[in-house]
Amino acid sequence: MSNGTKACALLLRVLLAALFLLSAVAKLLAIDDFELYIYSYSLLSLNVSFLAARFCIAAELLLALFIALGWWRHWVNLTTFAVLILFSLFLGYAALIGRTDSCQCMGRLADLNPAQSLLKNAVLIAMALGYSKLSRMTGHASLTGKARKTRVIFSALFVVAIVAAVFCISVPDNWMFGPEESRYDRQLLEESIGPDGILAGEGLAEGHQLVAFVTRGCPYCRMTREKLGSIARRNHLDTSRIHYYEPADLPDGLFLRITYGQRPFVLLLDNGVPVVTYHYRNISERQVSRFLQ
Secondary structure, three states, X not given: OOHHHHHHHHHHHHHHHHHHHHHHHHHHHOHHHHHHHHHOOOOOOHHHHHHHHHHHHHHHHHHHHHHHHOOOHHHHHHHHXXXXXXXXXXXXXXXXXXXXXXXXXXXOOOOOOHHHHHHHXXXXXXXXXXXXXXXXXXXXXXXXXXXXHHHXXXXXXXXXXXXXXXXXXXXXXXXXXXXXXXXXXHHHHHHHHOOOOOOHHHOOOOOEEEEEEOOOOOHHHHHHHHHHHHHHHHHOOOHHHEEEEOHHHOOOOHHHHHHOOOOXXXXXXXXXXXXXEEOOOOOOHHHHHHHHO
């Protein structure tokens, strides 16, 4: 086998491993956006979306590792094709239903819509095909029984270690955050939504309502809007009972006086009485959907 063929196989192997690694790290750094993107399709619950996002990242990291090591070439090549085809089918579905927002394939490194990501995947599939063909031509040394057993053990350890590392680096919100009482001016809030209050005409004192205090330019406020919007769509909630307020919407500094400056700040109101408060991390899909249904 020529040195040129070996060099090409090595180059494709390094590029594929690097691209999967880059994609996984980019998603991990923008995990909040990635899990919201998965959830926005209304196919999985919010809690399952947290898990799905992290398992996708772990899968890409494992592919990068095993491609780089050159272990289990046949099965790793098949898995690479399966992952790329599966992602491509998903992106095709996203394009067909008219999604044009970032698919989060490269996190915040590149704002790629589904059509652009399909082109990226086509290039990756071509690279994977080339690497698969060249790797068969170059061949690989056969392993003894003891060496194969050792490789199996190390492979299993790598899988466990990478999955554990992803979940330790970015612990799912529902594992860390539960119901908690936020500090805010409850009396001022109730006065504001009462019969003589500034917000009396907003209908906040009637039935079950959700109120979110958000500000422009705050990334977690943006994601709070997206999360609540996805919860409403997935559970067919009455969006007229979901209210957003920004500082400019409330006179006399009322926003800051009520929230003590925290944002996003979300409340569930039962006939004008606050019963639950949330920040971005601990918003509960089940609780919100049951409360507003």
